[in-house]
Amino acid sequence: MTAAERLVVVGGDAAGMSAASQARRLKKPDELAITAFERSHFTSYSACGIPYWVGGVVDGPDALIARTAEEHRARDIDLRMRTEVTEIDLDRGRVRTRELDDGGRESWTGFDKLVLATGARPLRPDLPGIDAPGVHGVQTLDDGRALLDALEQTAGRRAPLDTPGTSAGRRAVVVGAGYIGVEMAEALIRRGYEVTVLERSAQPMSTLDPDMGALVHEAMCGLGVETVTGTTVTGVLTDSAGRARAVTTEDADHPADVVVLGMGVRPETTLAAAAGLPLGESGGLLTDLAMRVRGQDAVWAGGDCVEVHDLVSGRTRHIALGTHANKHGQIIGTNVGGGYATFPGVVGTAVSKVCDLEIARTGLLERQAHAAGLRFVAVTVESTSRAGYYPGARPMHVKMLAERRTGRLLGVQIVGREGAGKRVDIAAVALTAGMTVEQMTALDLGYAPPFSPVWDPVLVAARKATAAVRAAGG
Amino acid sequence: MTAAERLVVVGGDAAGMSAASQARRLKKPDELAITAFERSHFTSYSACGIPYWVGGVVDGPDALIARTAEEHRARDIDLRMRTEVTEIDLDRGRVRTRELDDGGRESWTGFDKLVLATGARPLRPDLPGIDAPGVHGVQTLDDGRALLDALEQTAGRRAPLDTPGTSAGRRAVVVGAGYIGVEMAEALIRRGYEVTVLERSAQPMSTLDPDMGALVHEAMCGLGVETVTGTTVTGVLTDSAGRARAVTTEDADHPADVVVLGMGVRPETTLAAAAGLPLGESGGLLTDLAMRVRGQDAVWAGGDCVEVHDLVSGRTRHIALGTHANKHGQIIGTNVGGGYATFPGVVGTAVSKVCDLEIARTGLLERQAHAAGLRFVAVTVESTSRAGYYPGARPMHVKMLAERRTGRLLGVQIVGREGAGKRVDIAAVALTAGMTVEQMTALDLGYAPPFSPVWDPVLVAARKATAAVRAAGG
Incomplete structure (x- = not known):
């Protein structure tokens, strides 16, 4: 009997764990050993649900977790949480890992097949004060929890829902009026904050044409969200304790008890770049239709770390969206498991x-x-x-x-x-x-x-x- | 200057008046004279809205009228209300009409081009008592008004909305559990009636497969609608005044203060048949892709009186639906007006x-x-x-x-x-x-x-x- 093939999955969210799960459906443990590494505390979760968790519309974080680490392990997937992959060695077919909670212990794990599902990282411009306590991303469940803790501290207690009258002047500034920005504006209004959204473009939702963005602008005003457009953030002012207390633009200071960055994301492909894998203009990995990394026989990639084919423009684009990540994972898992599936592309919905x-x-x-x-x-x-x-x-x-x-x-x-x-x-x-x-x-x-x-x-x-x-x- | 061409439209609802309006957009009155005949009191209305009017969800009948007779006339369409076309004389290019409110005066009107938009008539099986007062169709605004009057009489006053507890035993029987039947069930529940729906098939909504119909059956039960399936209506019992008092089936009598027929419709093509125009299996007129009646150069037909091409099965079918009627009218009006448009068919949505x-x-x-x-x-x-x-x-x-x-x-x-x-x-x-x-x-x-x-x-x-x-x- 031959030894089982070894599949290593880097990243334990939608794309990675969908791939692992689908591969496991097609191959038994004695045919394929699956090891997955995830650096955060959570796996297989709906990042898209974070604004609704923060807004108190849904419970979290458990409700946002589609499948827990234990459930994956019960299906013979060796999932290592809080373990970061720090290097990909394609020549020797191995990845180096570091255990984040265990004194940083490092080790190497060999693979025959590799799936990269390293996701995206939020844009965080290099500005004074941007890393101060009180400035929050909302990309991961860890981010969501940190933001909720901050809201509690700001209020002295968890802010009451839907009681804007009780805001007592608590102010939130959201940087960026894209999808995440407007969803977070809603969440913070629900938490009783006075919300200001700062946007560089002439209109919110620069994923729309300006004339349609203007309709959003008008409607947001009616919802009680102050949206300042055509403005560039220049930094974050901090108080004597080093905490964020205002967001500065070229024109004004916007006082803030809490600051949320909703400026979009970029593919997290630091590891892939270091390994010499091909990246597109956005920094996302380039794959073929079967989601195999271009030029590689045994490396697949999917989810927020890849560029996808745009069926309308004929170009490749980076689109971070859970629904694509799940499809990619399904397709990768099928191909890794010896089946056949392709991802034809997106139309940008x-x-x-x-x-x-x-x-x-x-x-x-x-x-x-x-x-x-x-x-x-x-x-x-x-x-x-x-x-x-x-x-x-x-x-x-x-x-x-x-x-x-x-x-x-x-x-x-x-x-x-x-x-x-x-x-x-x-x-x-x-x-x-x-x-x-x-x-x-x-x-x-x-x-x-x-x-x-x-x-x-x-x-x-x-x-x-x-x-x-x-x-x-x- | 040549005399204007003469367009005659038979039927003043969605298909007919859309055709007339679109033709008028393309041709001025000195190029095309448009005369339209409608036998009811209403024109260009949403028959699909009648259940919601009866249910008190929307106001009626005015709100259901997209464009009044006066509005059509203001656009140089000679619309004759309460005027029934009684004969089509294709050889001599004329239609005979009777004025329903004016002593039945008859006359002939000549045409160069003819549009048939005679709609559909509700199925009304030939059963004892079926024509008794208290038995209602819901096909036209006249029907809707008659039913609302009957509901008032039944209750002694207009039934209160959403107060089932006040129904005081007022009972409605709906015959047929198709779209109209279930929509009328909702309307009558909203009017405070105890509602029984009688359906010949094994499940309600025979426009679905039985397994999906069963889900509807279960849900209707939860909504408080008694649905008796697999039953054949044998007649309507009347009281000493000749009014409907119960609907009989092979198995039981179902007491009713009001009876609504929701058994579907058939194309109203009596005139077309008498004129020798080609009809399909359902009795609907057969047209080409430009909505011209097959074999005719100057006769178009659309709306509930035609059969449409089913793109999935390749057959022709009768589907009475306002959205198709409006499209047909638009296409006919374009072609009558010298433009070019076709109706490729339906998929049965x-x-x-x-x-x-x-x-x-x-x-x-x-x-x-x-x-x-x-x-x-x-x-x-x-x-x-x-x-x-x-x-x-x-x-x-x-x-x-x-x-x-x-x-x-x-x-x-x-x-x-x-x-x-x-x-x-x-x-x-x-x-x-x-x-x-x-x-x-x-x-x-x-x-x-x-x-x-x-x-x-x-x-x-x-x-x-x-x-x-x-x-x-x-």
């Missing part, structure tokens, strides 16, 4: 909310379409989420981009209230299928008054885009 | 709700796939509408059919709560694009905890269907 405002996008923004060399038309329509006469019908805006001449759908952005956001899926599937906006006008979408106007807002946008393509000529 | 239960389908049921000569696999999954840990996450069931060997998606059925129904649009677009279930597993759908689990329930179903296709072999 994202959906989020801040209080009752829903924000979604898929495909390309105007600037992305320009950068991809595409000529296009862009239209925006306002419609309602349900039949206009049905209770709960709320206005929603849909922006649609279509290629000139061909009429091919290039992207959709949605800003609205309840029922608006998930409509982006219609466009996500249409983009994947390469549909034209004219083809979309005939889509047989679900209609009944509680669910949609007789012309779904996406169809209204498709009709207007079709007319615009025709009017634009070649 | 429908969505409905009864109280908080959402019910949706698209594509083929098992029996329809069999009838189309397809070999297929069918899988069902249970998941949640949001991340499991997020408040408001509710269970939802997704059933998916895929063709054997090719893995092509054939149909999806969904039963769940809030957020479940409109997910059917994902499948509707995928069906239109001819996607395989394996392709669907990679769809880049909107993910965030308030909107979806990390694997959207439709993706979970696609994964299971993919495995089933593989397991089924050829």
Whole structure:
């Protein structure tokens, strides 16, 4: 009998543990030994849930953990928590690890197959005071716990929920008005803070075009969030104890009892870079369609540490999103386990909310379409989420981009209230299928008054885009 | 200057008036004279909204009227209300009309182009007592008003909303547990009635497979609706005044203060049949892709009176649905007005709700796939509408059919709560694009905890269907 193959997984969150679990489904322990290393206290958790945990909407951290370390171990995955991989030695097929809680003991572990799922790290600009106590990232469950502890200390006790009147002047500053930033703004409002969001761009949600971002800006104002746009953070002021007490910009100081960084993330590929593995423009690992690292026979990578193929622009992009990480893990595990699966790519779909405002996008923004060399038309329509006469019908805006001449759908952005956001899926599937906006006008979408106007807002946008393509000529 | 062409439109609801309006956009009155005949009191209204009007959820009838007769007339459409077309004379290019409120005066109107939008009529089986006062259809706004008047008389006054405790034994029987039937069940519960729904099939919602219908059955029971399935209505018993007082089946009498017929509809094509126009199996008019009646140069038809091409089965079907009628009207008006547009067909999408239960389908049921000569696999999954840990996450069931060997998606059925129904649009677009279930597993759908689990329930179903296709072999 031959010895079992050795699989090593670096990173114990969505991509890594999905890969390990799927490989284990396909291969028994006597065929494949699986060792996974995770440096944090948590495994297989929903980082996307952290803003809702901080906001007190969901319990945490246990509820956010899809599968515990014990559950993985019960399925014959040798999961080593609080163990950091510090070096990848591709030539000798081994990784060096350090046990973070055990005096830093180091050792080497050999592998026949390697999966890199090292995730992403939050952007933390090199500014005075940025590392002061009171400045928080919200990337990991450890971050979430630290932030919640800070909120308790700030208040002297856990802040009451939904009682803005009791805020007693407690102030939070969120740096960055992207997905994490707006979700954290909601969370901190729920915790009773006065919230200021600072954003470098002219509008919040720079993952939308500015005209759609302006709708978000207006709505956030209505929700009681002060959003300062077009401003550059220059540093964090600290008090005599060294704790953050204000965020400074070129124009003003913004007092803060707590500061949250929501400036986006970058692929965490320090190890991969040191090992000479190929990285894209964003610093993310480059893989083939089977999620194998380019040029490598026995190394796969997935999740927030890779670049993915954008089916609309034809480029590779970095998109940190749990749903992709889970798919990558599933595909990697299948391939590592001797099966066959591929990840064709993404169309750039994202959906989020801040209080009752829903924000979604898929495909390309105007600037992305320009950068991809595409000529296009862009239209925006306002419609309602349900039949206009049905209770709960709320206005929603849909922006649609279509290629000139061909009429091919290039992207959709949605800003609205309840029922608006998930409509982006219609466009996500249409983009994947390469549909034209004219083809979309005939889509047989679900209609009944509680669910949609007789012309779904996406169809209204498709009709207007079709007319615009025709009017634009070649 | 040549005389204006003459367009006659028969039927002044969604399809007819959309056609007239779109034709008017393209042609001025001196180019095209438009005359439209409508026999009821209302034009351009949302019949789909009637259950919500009866239920007191929306105001009516005005709110349900998209555009009044006066508004149409202001746009140079000569709309004749309460005027019934009684004969189509294709040879001489004219229609005979009768004015219903004016002593029945008859006259002829000539046309160069004709649009038939005569709608559908509710099924009304030839049973003893079926025409008694107290037995109501819910097809037109006139029907809705008559039913509301009857509810008032039954109660001595308009029944209070949402106060089931005050029902004082007032009982409603709904015949038929399809879309209209379940929507009317909700409406009558809201009006304080004890509601019994009688259904011939083994399960309610025979537009779903029986296993999914069983989920609806169970949920309706939980909502306080008594649903008697597998029963055939034999007649309506009347009291000494001739009013309906009970619905009889083979097994029992079901006392009723009011009876609502929700047994579906058939195309209203009596005029077209008399004129020798081609009808399909369902009795609906047959058209080409431009919605022109087959074999006719100058006659178009659309809305509930036509059969549509089913893109999945390759057959023609009758589907009465406002969203199709509006599309047909738009396309007919474009073609009548000298433009070019086609209706490629439907995939059979429908969505409905009864109280908080959402019910949706698209594509083929098992029996329809069999009838189309397809070999297929069918899988069902249970998941949640949001991340499991997020408040408001509710269970939802997704059933998916895929063709054997090719893995092509054939149909999806969904039963769940809030957020479940409109997910059917994902499948509707995928069906239109001819996607395989394996392709669907990679769809880049909107993910965030308030909107979806990390694997959207439709993706979970696609994964299971993919495995089933593989397991089924050829």
